[in-house]
Every structure is written in C-alpha cells, then in structure tokens.
Amino acid sequence: MTAVDETTGAKEFGQSRRRKEDARLITGRTKWTDNIVLPGMAHLAMVRSPVASGTIASIDVADAKTSPGVLGVWTGADLDAEQGDLPCAWAVTPDMKHPRRPAVAAGRVKFAGEIVAVIAARSAAEARDAADKVLVDYDDLPVVLDMNEAIKEGTPLVHEELGTNVNATWIFDSGEAGTGGNVDEAIAAAHADPDSLVIERTFRQQRLVPAFMEPRSTVVDPTGEQLTVWSATQVPHIARFLLAVVLGISESKVRFIAPDVGGGFGGKIHLSPEEVATVLIARKLGKPVKYTETRSESIQSAHHGRDQIQKITLAAKKDGTVTGLKVDLLADMGAYLGLVTPGVPILGAFMYNAIYKIPAYQFKCVNVFTKKVLTDAYRGAGRPEATFAIERMMDTLANELGVDPLALREKNWIKHEEFPFTSVCGLTYDSGNYEAATSRAVELFDYEGLRREQAERRARKDPIQLGIGISTFTEMCGLAPSRVLGSLNYGAGGWEYSAIRMLPTGKVEVLTGASAHGQGHETAFSQIVADQLGVPFEDVEILHGDTQITHKGLDTYGSRSLVVGGIAIVKAAEKVIEKAKPIAAHLLEANVADIEFDSGKFSVAGTDKGVTIQEVALATFAAHNYPEGIEPSIDADATFDPENFSYPHGTHLCATEIDTETGKVTIRKYVCVDDIGTVVNPLIAEGQVHGGLAQGIAQALWEEARHDESGTLTTATFVDYTLPTAADMPFFTTDMTETASTSNPLGVKGVGEAGTIASTPAVINAVVDALRPWGIDDIQMPTTAQRVWKAIQGKEFDASVGAKDTRDGSHEAAPGNGAPLWSGNESGGAQ
Amino acid sequence: MGTRRISVTVDGVAYSDDVEPRTLLVHYLRERLGKTGTVVGCDTSNCGACTVHLDGRSVKSCSVLAVQVDGSDVTTIEGLAQNGELHPVQQAFHENHGLQCGYCTPGMIMQSVDLLKDNPDPSDEEIREGLEGNLCRCTGYQNIVKAVKAAAKAGSVSAGVAGGAA
Ligand code: FES
Ligand code: FES
Numbered sequence: 002m003t004a005v006d007e008t009t010g011a012k013e014f015g016q017s018r019r020r021k022e023d024a025r026l027i028t029g030r031t032k033w034t035d036n037i038v039l040p041g042m043a044h045l046a047m048v049r050s051p052v053a054s055g056t057i058a059s060i061d062v063a064d065a066k067t068s069p070g071v072l073g074v075w076t077g078a079d080l081d082a083e084q085g086d087l088p089c090a091w092a093v094t095p096d097m098k099h100p101r102r103p104a105v106a107a108g109r110v111k112f113a114g115e116i117v118a119v120i121a122a123r124s125a126a127e128a129r130d131a132a133d134k135v136l137v138d139y140d141d142l143p144v145v146l147d148m149n150e151a152i153k154e155g156t157p158l159v160h161e162e163l164g165t166n167v168n169a170t171w172i173f174d175s176g177e178a179g180t181g182g183n184v185d186e187a188i189a190a191a192h193a194d195p196d197s198l199v200i201e202r203t204f205r206q207q208r209l210v211p212a213f214m215e216p217r218s219t220v221v222d223p224t225g226e227q228l229t230v231w232s233a234t235q236v237p238h239i240a241r242f243l244l245a246v247v248l249g250i251s252e253s254k255v256r257f258i259a260p261d262v263g264g265g266f267g268g269k270i271h272l273s274p275e276e277v278a279t280v281l282i283a284r285k286l287g288k289p290v291k292y293t294e295t296r297s298e299s300i301q302s303a304h305h306g307r308d309q310i311q312k313i314t315l316a317a318k319k320d321g322t323v324t325g326l327k328v329d330l331l332a333d334m335g336a337y338l339g340l341v342t343p344g345v346p347i348l349g350a351f352m353y354n355a356i357y358k359i360p361a362y363q364f365k366c367v368n369v370f371t372k373k374v375l376t377d378a379y380r381g382a383g384r385p386e387a388t389f390a391i392e393r394m395m396d397t398l399a400n401e402l403g404v405d406p407l408a409l410r411e412k413n414w415i416k417h418e419e420f421p422f423t424s425v426c427g428l429t430y431d432s433g434n435y436e437a438a439t440s441r442a443v444e445l446f447d448y449e450g451l452r453r454e455q456a457e458r459r460a461r462k463d464p465i466q467l468g469i470g471i472s473t474f475t476e477m478c479g480l481a482p483s484r485v486l487g488s489l490n491y492g493a494g495g496w497e498y499s500a501i502r503m504l505p506t507g508k509v510e511v512l513t514g515a516s517a518h519g520q521g522h523e524t525a526f527s528q529i530v531a532d533q534l535g536v537p538f539e540d541v542e543i544l545h546g547d548t549q550i551t552h553k554g555l556d557t558y559g560s561r562s563l564v565v566g567g568i569a570i571v572k573a574a575e576k577v578i579e580k581a582k583p584i585a586a587h588l589l590e591a592n593v594a595d596i597e598f599d600s601g602k603f604s605v606a607g608t609d610k611g612v613t614i615q616e617v618a619l620a621t622f623a624a625h626n627y628p629e630g631i632e633p634s635i636d637a638d639a640t641f642d643p644e645n646f647s648y649p650h651g652t653h654l655c656a657t658e659i660d661t662e663t664g665k666v667t668i669r670k671y672v673c674v675d676d677i678g679t680v681v682n683p684l685i686a687e688g689q690v691h692g693g694l695a696q697g698i699a700q701a702l703w704e705e706a707r708h709d710e711s712g713t714l715t716t717a718t719f720v721d722y723t724l725p726t727a728a729d730m731p732f733f734t735t736d737m738t739e740t741a742s743t744s745n746p747l748g749v750k751g752v753g754e755a756g757t758i759a760s761t762p763a764v765i766n767a768v769v770d771a772l773r774p775w776g777i778d779d780i781q782m783p784t785t786a787q788r789v790w791k792a793i794q795g796k797e798f799d800a801s802v803g804a805k806d807t808r809d810g811s812h813e814a815a816p817g818n819g820a821p822l823w824s825g826n827e828s829g830g831a832q
Numbered sequence: 833m834g835t836r837r838i839s840v841t842v843d844g845v846a847y848s849d850d851v852e853p854r855t856l857l858v859h860y861l862r863e864r865l866g867k868t869g870t871v872v873g874c875d876t877s878n879c880g881a882c883t884v885h886l887d888g889r890s891v892k893s894c895s896v897l898a899v900q901v902d903g904s905d906v907t908t909i910e911g912l913a914q915n916g917e918l919h920p921v922q923q924a925f926h927e928n929h930g931l932q933c934g935y936c937t938p939g940m941i942m943q944s945v946d947l948l949k950d951n952p953d954p955s956d957e958e959i960r961e962g963l964e965g966n967l968c969r970c971t972g973y974q975n976i977v978k979a980v981k982a983a984a985k986a987g988s989v990s991a992g993v994a995g996g997a998a
Contacts, residue, residue: 023926026934027918027941029869029909036868126854214873214881214935214969263871263935264969296874519933519970684929688975692932695972719878719967727960727973756972 012600013528013538014747017684020524021543022517025261032260034218034233039289042220043072045279046128047292048118048135049302050110053146053372053712055139057108057117064134065120070127072286074135076118077107080281085247087272089338090239090492093347093368097169100160100370102337104274104281110139111159111336112374113713114301119278121286125293144712148310148331148369159336159370168334168343168368173350173426175362181425182361184316187325191316197324199316200397205781206309206386208333208706210300210722211379213518215263217303218293219276221283227256227549228284232276235265236556237516239340239493241548243272244280259546262518266696267378268303269518270558271340275302300717305706306379308333309346309386313353315394321402321412325361328353328390332368335375342377343368344491348477348559349383351426355391356435356475356650357413362425372712378558380696380757384476392472392762396769397778400803406766407439407448410473421743428477430648434740435473438674442652445734446672451656459774459800464662467669468771470655472763478751479647480559497561498553499569500638501530501577505622507615509534509541511573512638514554515566516546520753521685522562528681529567529747533574534614535601553640560647560751563681568745569641576637581617584635587628588612588620647742649750651675653759657767664790666702666768668731673759675735678742678750686752690735693756699725700757701764703783774802838902842867843911851898857891858882860898861908869909869938873967880966883939884908890946892939892965909938912945921945921983930979932970940966944980953984 025031062074077084080103087102105116118135122128143157150156151166159166175181191197219232228250234240234257241257244250262269275292283290294303309332316325332346341348350364395413399406415422417434424430448469455467480486483494502510511530515522527541544550557566578598585603586593595606604611617635620626624633653673657666673690680686703723707715716722741748761782768784769777775796780788835850842865849864861867861884872894873881882893885907912919921944924930931937940963947954947962954962959980960973968976 019926020929022934023931026931026937027909027922027925028913029867029938031869031934033868033871033935035871036862038863126852126859212969214879214933214967215871216873262933264933266969296876296879521932688929688932688971691972691974692970693972696969718876719874720876724967724969726965726967727963727977730960730973732956733972733974 013531014681016528016682018524018528018538018682020521020685021527022521022523033215033263034220034231034260035293037220037231037291039220039222042289042291043121043123043286044125044128045282045290045292046120046122046125046132047116047275047298048120048132048137049298050106050115050117050139051113052110052139052141053113054142054144055110056142057106057110058138058140060118061136062118065131068127068131068134070123071131072121072123073282074118074120074131075282077103077105080105081107083248084277084281085249087247087274087277088243089340089342091341091344092490093171093343094169097343098163098165098167099338100163104277112372114298114374116274116278119282121282121290144372146371146373146708146712148333148371151369151371152367159372166370168338168370171347171366173364175425178427180427184325184327184361184363187361188314188316188327191324196319197316198319198401199314200394200401201312201314202394202397202779204311204313204390204393206307206311206389207782208308208376209306209379209700209704210706211266211268211303211306212722212724213264213266213268216294216296216299217269217273217275218291219279220289220291221279222289223283223287227254228280229256229258230276230280231258231260233262233269234259235262235269235516235518235558236271237546237548238514238554238556240272240276244276247272247277248280257548259516265518266380267306267382267558270378271304296719297717300722301714302374304339304375304377305335306376307386308376311386311390313390313394315398317398319402321404321409323357323359323413326353326359328364330366332366333373333376334368334370335373336370337375339375339377342375345376345378345383346386347383347489349387351428351477352384352387353391354425355388356415356433356473358415359425373708380693381754382559384754385697385758385761388472388474388476388758389762392474392766396471396766400773400778406471407443410471411439414473429645430475431645431743432740433475433648433650434676434738435650435652437738438650438676439473439652441736441738442654442672442674445674445736446654446670448654451670459802462798462800464660466659466661466771466774468657468659468767468769470657470763470765470767470770472653472759472766474653474759475648475650476755476758477646477648478560478754479564479643480561481646482644483642493555494642495555495565496640496642497555497566497569498551498638498640499566499573500551500636501573502636503577503618503621505619507536507540507618509536511541511543511570512551513543513545513566513570514551514556515562516554516556517562518557520557520562520689521682525563525681525685526567526570529570530574533571534577535599536614560753563749564647564745564751565641565643567747567749568643569639571746572639572641573637576639577635580637581614581635583631584621584627585612585617588617588626643744645744647744647750649675649677649752649755651755651759653763655763655767657764657771659768659771659789661793664786664788666784666786666789668698668764671731672734673756674738675752675755676738676740677752677755679739679748680737681749686737687735689752690756691733693754694733694760695725695730697757697760698764701761701782701784703729705783774798774800836899838899840901840904840906842906843908853897853899855898856894857896857898857901858893861893867908867910871935871938873935878967880943881936881939883942883966885942885946890943909941912941919945920986921948921980924979924983924986928975928979928982930971930976936966936968940968940976944983947980948984954980956981
C-alpha cells in the first residue's frame with residue numbers, strides 16, 4: 002500500500018497498525034452496557050406476546066405484582082398515554098402508510114415477540130420470575146405472513162386503520178428521469194428481434210437475523226439534570242434526537258452514550274421499544290434501571306434483514322450486450338416501520354445496474370406489511386439484494402448464450418477509461434478499474450485450471466461436482482450526500498462532525514460523530530490525525546459515542562465512518578493548522594505568509610527556525626504571548642458533507658464442491674480482490690472484508706429466519722438460527738487493487754459492507770454452476786444439503802452441459818458475435 | 833429461596849459467598865465478583881462468549897451453576913495476563929487482528945488456550961474444530977485461526993498459564 006502522497010509526509014497512512022482498542026478487549030476490561038451497575042438500580046423483564054396476531058382480551062398482573070423483589074408492573078394500557086410513537090425517518094413517498102408503533106403493545110399485538118408488559122424488580126432474575134406470572138389472554142386474529150397473499154384484495158389487514166397492506170410503492174424509471182431509455186420499449190424490442198433475448202427470473206431473498214454477538218442492553222439514570230442513557234446502539238446521536246421527539250422532552254435534557262458496543266451490522270440502528278420502555282420506567286421509579294435482552298428475545302424482536310421477492314427481467318442482444326433491466330420487488334416490512342425500514346429496498350434501487358452500461362432501467366418496489374417482526378438495515382441494506390439479482394442474471398444470460406460469464410461481464414462493464422461514469426440511475430461513479438481487480442482475482446483463483454477440472458469432473462460424472470461462481474460488484478456507500486438524502490425524502494442529512502482539541506501537554510483529543518462498534522475507528526482515525534498534524538499515533542485519543550462529548554453526529558452505518566467521518570477529521574485538522582499558523586508566526590517573530598507546516602512543525606520558509614505543533618498548543622494554552630485580535634485557541638471543528646457516494650468494487654470468485662450423494666455444499670476456494678480506493682490500514686480493511694464475506698456466505702448457505710403458519714418464529718435461538726462456526730467457514734484469499742476515489746482528499750472508499758454485498762451471488766452462482774448438468778438454473782437460499790439433494794433427485798445428468806466454453810481453458814466466442822471473451826490477458830498472469 | 837455457601841478461587845483471589853442454588857457461574861462472576869470481562873451472548877449454551885477455565889479446563893460458565901464450583905479454581909480472561917504480561921494467546925489475537933468488536937474475544941481466547949494445551953501444534957482444521965463452540969459474527973474466523981496458529985508457534989502452552997493454577 003504505497004498510494005500515499007509523499008509530499009504530505011504521511012507516515013501512518015497505509016500502515017497495518019495493530020489496533021489500540023484491543024488492549025481492553027483482550028483483557029476483559031471492556032465497558033459493555035450490561036456491565037454498568039448503579040446504586041439502587043432496578044432491572045426490567047419484558048412480557049412478550051407468543052402470538053403473532055390478536056387482541057389482548059385481558060392481562061392479569063396480580064401475581065406478578067406480589068412476586069419477590071418486584072417494584073412495579075406496567076402494561077401497554079398503563080404506558081400508552083406517554084409512550085408516544087416510535088418513528089420512521091424515511092417517508093419514501095408522500096402517501097406512504099405509516100402505522101403507529103408503540104413501545105409496549107396496547108390492545109393489539111402484531112407479531113410474536115411484541116412487548117405487552119414490563120416488570121421492574123430488584124434483580125434481573127426476580128424480574129424474569131415475575132414476568133412468567135403475568136397471565137395474558139389473547140383473542141386470535143388472522144395472521145398475514147406471505148407477501149403475495151398480503152397484497153391480494155380481501156386479505157386481512159395488518160393495520161386496519163391504514164386500509165391496505167401496502168406501505169408504499171416506489172418507482173425509478175430511467176426513461177422518466179431522463180437518465181436512460183424506456184425499459185418497456187427495450188424489452189419489447191428484444192422480444193421482436195430474433196437477435197435478442199429476454200430473460201425473466203424470480204429470486205427470493207430470505208429473512209436474516211443480524212445476530213450481533215452482544216445482546217442489546219440499556220441503562221437509564223434519571224437522576225441529575227440530564228437523563229443519561231447508556232445503550233448498546235450504533236446510533237447514539239440519532240437515538241437521542243428520536244427519544245426527545247418521541248417522549249416530548251428537550252433534547253438538551255438527554256445524554257445518550259454508546260459505550261463499547263459488541264457488533265451491530267445494522268441491527269442496532271434504531272430507537273428501540275426496549276430503550277423507550279426503560280426510559281419510561283426509570284422516570285417512574287426515579288432511579289436507575291437496566292434492561293438486557295436474552296438472545297432469544299433479540300432474535301424475536303430486534304429487526305431482521307432482507308426478505309424480498311425479486312422479479313427481474315433482462316433484455317439483451319445475442320452478442321451479450323444488455324439492453325434493458327427491469328426490477329419488480331416485493332419487500333417485507335414486517336408489522337411496523339423502524340428507522341429506515343421502507344428505505345432499505347430503495348438503497349438497492351440504484352445498484353441493480355451495478356458495474357454495467359445498461360441503457361434502460363426501471364425499478365419498482367412494493368413495500369408490504371406482514372405480521373412478522375419488522376425488517377430494517379442489515380449489512381449492505383438493499384445493495385446485497387441488488388447485487389445478488391444482477392450477478393445471478395449475468396450468469397444466467399451467459400449460460401443462455403453459451404459464453405463465459407466473465408467475458409459477458411467484461412463486455413458490459415464500464416471500462417477504466419470511461420470514468421467518471423454517469424450510470425443509468427444518474428449516479429456518477431467517480432473511479433474504478435474492474436479490469437484490474439478481475440485480472441488479479443482470475444490469477445489468484447486459477448480460473449482456467451478450475452474450469453478445466455470442472456469439465457473433467459462433469460465428463461466423468463464425478464460424485465463431487467465443481468461449480469465456479471462470479472460476482473463483479475460495486476456498491477454505493479458512504480452515506481451520504483445530504484442533498485441526495487433530501488431528494489429521497491429521508492428525514493436527516495448525511496454529513497459527519499469532528500472536533501480536535503489540542504491539549505497543553507501536546508496530546509490530541511479527536512471527537513467524532515461516527516460511533517464505532519468493532520470497526521477499529523480509534524486506530525484508523527488516530528493514523529489519519531497523526532499524519533495530518535504530525536503528532537505521534539500514540540498521542541491521539543479518539544472520543545466517540547457520547548452526545549455530551551460529541552454534541553452532534555450521524556453515527557455509524559452504510560460504510561460511512563471513514564469516507565464521511567474520516568474526512569471531517571481531516572477538515573478539522575486543516576483548521577487546527579490554519580488557526581495555529583498566526584500563533585506560530587508570532588512565536589517565531591515571522592510573517593504568517595512565510596509559515597509552512599510539515600510533519601508537525603511550523604517553520605519559516607527558507608530558514609531553520611521552527612516551532613512544533615505541541616509547542617504552539619502549550620503556548621496557546623498559557624496565552625501569555627499571542628497575536629492581538631485572535632482567540633487563544635487552536636482547537637477546531639468541522640462538519641463534512643460528502644458530494645458523492647463512495648463506489649468500492651471488486652471481483653469475487655468462488656468454487657464450490659457439491660457432494661451429489663448428500664447434497665452438501667463445500668466452498669473449495671474463495672478469492673476476492675476488492676478495490677476500496679486508498680487504504681488507511683490494510684489489516685483492518687482486510688478484517689472488514691473477512692467479516693463481510695462470512696455474513697454473505699452465510700446467507701447463501703446456512704441462515705434463514707423461518708416462521709410457522711401461526712407466525713411463530715421457529716428459529717428463535719442459536720440452536721435453530723445457525724450462525725456459521727469456524728469449522729464451517731472456508732479460508733479466504735483476499736487482495737486489493739487501489740483506484741483512488743476522486744471524491745475525497747484521502748482517496749478512500751467504504752469497506753464495511755463490501756464483502757457481504759459481493760459474496761452471496763458468488764456462492765450461489767457457483768452452486769448453480771455445479772448443478773447445471775442436471776438442468777438446474779436456480780436454487781433458493783440457503784442452499785442446505787437437503788435442498789440441493791432434493792433439487793437433483795429424479796433429474797438426468799447431462800455431462801455435455803457447459804463443456805463448449807471451458808475446454809482447454811480457451812473460450813470460444815459466443816455464437817455469431819466474434820467479441821473477445823475473457824482471457825485474463827490484462828494481468829498477464831492468468832494461465 | 834435458600835442459599836448455599838461456596839468457596840472458590842477466581843483469578844487467584846479466594847472468595848466465600850452465599851449463592852442461590854440456581855445462580856449460574858457466569859452471573860456469579862459478573863454480578864457478585866465484578867468479573868465483567870466474561871460475557872453472556874446466548875441462552876442456549878451455543879455461543880461460548882462466557883468461556884472460562886474451571887480447574888484448568890475450559891467450560892461455558894453459563895452452563896455451570898455457581899454451587900458446582902465450590903472448592904474449585906476459576907480463571908477468567910481477567911486473570912490470564914500474569915505480572916502485567918499478556919498471555920501469548922492474547923498477544924497473538926492482538927497481532928493477528930483476531931478480533932473486531934471483541935464481544936466473543938474473552939471466550940475465544942480462553943477456549944484457544946485450552947485447545948493449545950491439548951494440542952500444542954494444531955492444524956488449521958484442528959483449530960477450526962476446536963473453536964466450533966465459540967461464535968464470532970465479526971471476523972469470519974480467519975484471523976482467529978491465524979492467531980491461534982501464531983500462539984502455538986510462540987509456544988504459548990509452556991510460556992503461559994494454561995488456566996487454573998493460581
Ligand atoms: S452465554 Fe454461554 S454459551 Fe452463550
Ligand atoms: S469480534 Fe465481534 S463477535 Fe467476534
């Protein structure tokens with residue numbers, strides 16, 4: 002990693018610094034919310050509905066009230082007047098249907114796991130004992146679980162007052178937007194043209210559980226002037242704002258703190274019912290209160306991700322050129338709307354066209370209410386779904402045309418020299434080099450060799466069949482330009498805030514509104530500041546996650562911390578230097594115009610006279626000797642609003658082996674080459690890729706949140722919701738190419754979600770590729786052994802399938818086009 | 833509910849406490865002794881976040897009752913470093929970026945120490961199988977495997993306290 006501008010004297014940028022935050026995490030000195038104990042603290046337990054749909058006929062709390070240690074019991078009816086309405090920040094259309102969402106259900110329950118009563122007791126165990134003694138009678142109402150059913154006339158309504166189960170219908174059409182052609186015309190033309198074809202497929206994005214390892218926990222201290230809330234959240238700033246709005250209290254009377262937080266992946270982006278309930282009870286009791294969820298409660302009631310049905314129509318010429326893409330989605334909201342629930346599919350709307358030059362595009366999404374726990378952001382949020390659909394379609398098209406799927410992609414993708422490129426959605430991709438990433442991946446993977454082996458295994462009808470899957474992805478992240486969010490009717494902006502405090506001892510405190518929960522901000526941001534200010538890495542302290550320390554911020558999600566938060570830090574550092582210059586000049590008895598700053602030192606041009614930034618900080622603190630007319634401070638802050646999204650990209654290649662006797666899928670090889678622009682800390686970036694891959698692969702192979710017909714979640718524990726273990730995970734070969742972003746001064750792009758976005762289609766393309774001899778063209782996720790085994794039962798194996806384009810590693814051209822197919826020549830290394 | 837008196841040594845310090853028979857070891861450690869380095873990640877004994885050493889062997893402290901450890905010796909993540917020196921497995925997790933959010937890390941490290949005690953030179957596969965009872969949602973496990981391998985190379989078993997002996 003050498004893409005550092007030598008003239009800036011950058012020393013830390015590009016170094017694989019070991020993380021600062023590890024010291025406490027590896028010794029058990031971490032501050033998790035559940036660790037917090039305050040004098041006289043009460044503990045909560047929630048009584049949750051076991052039924053998905055019903056009216057609460059009666060609640061008997063008498064036994065619970067007299068249970069040992071109990072301090073109080075409250076039902077939804079008791080809290081309803083003051084609990085407000087949990088907000089959704091994204092009204093995707095002006096007529097979007099938005100049901101009221103209470104923290105504690107009063108009267109009606111709409112999903113299994115919804116809170117119906119809250120117990121406070123002197124210990125958590127006593128609170129749980131008492132919760133078991135609350136007797137609730139439900140009158141069952143019809144459940145609505147299936148999206149296709151939900152939108153039919155006459156289906157019972159999830160929320161009667163809304164008059165429909167459709168939350169919103171959102172459309173983007175490149176013809177109407179003037180960013181591309183009319184897709185219906187493109188499809189009609191393809192139908193009419195013998196040299197074109199139209200492919201239609203429907204994909205199912207199953208429901209997933211974010212499954213952060215630290216269960217959510219909240220502690221509220223109502224004593225003192227400010228109400229203090231510690232919570233295992235990704236979004237302390239947003240949560241403070243929302244809490245003030247929901248409960249009608251002054252924002253200035255709430256201090257929200259995210260201490261160490263054990264993972265989020267989107268799952269902790271919200272103001273939760275549990276947080277609101279904990280605040281309400283703490284206020285009532287007038288003493289500190291804690292609530293920590295159990296894992297089962299977390300899986301049942303914290304939001305889920307994905308859950309879409311995607312109908313995709315793709316028109317192409319027989320030479321492989323894609324001419325149109327149409328997307329029809331059904332997206333399951335669940336029973337309520339969380340912070341960005343209705344917007345999640347829309348975050349994918351601009352990414353179905355991906356890295357390809359598609360001239361006509363339409364995206365239509367129907368958001369549907371069902372009686373399941375709500376969905377909301379989960380790592381990638383909308384973009385994994387989009388990437389899955391287009392990458393599956395590209396493989397399908399390649400198969401239909403009998404051409405190499407990599408070559409087909411190359412034929413359609415944006416060439417390196419065509420950047421900046423305005424996509425059919427009107428987004429400007431600032432930089433990218435798909436050729437370079439693909440060449441490197443092909444080389445590391447031994448694409449030709451594996452294709453050869455695949456052909457051999459097919460030819461001899463080997464019981465272990467090999468499949469090769471490709472995913473050449475891009476994504477839009479670094480959320481987000483505020484004006485773009487405004488145009489999409491999102492309720493907030495996408496800027497980030499930072500402040501730098503120069504302490505008299507020469508230490509530097511850096512405040513950031515991006516609140517980490519495992520990403521390594523403390524290390525990566527320290528590296529940036531060390532370079533910017535020329536101070537030692539060790540002397541930089543990153544402060545975050547407390548609204549009283551960093552009064553504003555928009556927190557951490559959407560791979561935004563570095564590309565938005567990091568740039569805010571750079572801007573604040575630039576201001577520190579500008580403020581320090583006149584003081585340095587004064588100390589050096591020189592003209593400000595003659596002062597230069599380099600590597601932590603202010604010097605007078607052309608002399609050896611200089612003063613360090615630490616010396617300036619001390620002199621400024623003493624304030625005995627500084628210029629007239631300026632303030633004695635070199636502290637500075639900055640708010641950075643990005644002008645564009647960040648477009649990381651990469652090529653992921655996966656080889657799967659399928660045991661045709663058992664159906665078991667094993668990943669034989671996984672290679673990915675990501676391009677995330679310049680890299681601050683390769684070690685941390687690689688770790689982000691690894692974790693992302695694991696979650697994307699898990700969607701392909703193992704994970705699914707399932708409900709029975711009564712709406713009960715049958716995967717509500719870690720016994721049934723099968724997270725991958727170390728033994729399940731393959732070894733990943735990862736590498737990076739560096740194409741600097743031109744949208745920010747560091748050249749960086751987001752990385753947090755890339756692995757998840759890219760990997761799912763790579764794996765499924767590989768599984769399908771292995772199954773093609775049986776005439777199989779698609780398979781539903783997760784591809785469990787049982788599902789694969791069933792898929793091939795009773796089907797004929799045709800060993801000749803796909804053989805024509807893989808022999809001897811030399812791909813024949815597609816029939817009648819003569820276009821060059823993928824050869825890997827660019828890298829010179831793919832043999 | 834009656835209580836029972838237990839005597840137990842945790843991270844080298846002897847404690848005597850009255851506990852409810854139903855109290856889990858993990859809750860005793862966290863709530864009574866303030867050993868909050870050991871954490872709870874599930875309610876079905878699947879995640880391993882709560883792993884500690886009981887008389888030198890790793891156990892999931894959410895599946896052991898406090899009364900069962902009467903007379904025993906417990907080591908938690910907080911007792912692993914000796915005289916200000918990190919245990920080689922702790923050091924290896926740091927060096928190899930074997931953690932992100934760190935929630936699984938105490939359990940992962942305690943389990944790894946135990947694994948290396950049984951098998952001082954494990955293959956990648958043996959490491960992966962040995963850690964099967966510990967879930968991590970952040971790392972994809974690759975750097976954890978790398979860390980354990982590195983610790984094995986560094987000869988962690990001879991160098992470190994392999995749990996238990998206080
Ligand atoms: S908390 Fe003990 S195994 Fe999960
Ligand atoms: S580091 Fe977060 S769960 Fe393992």
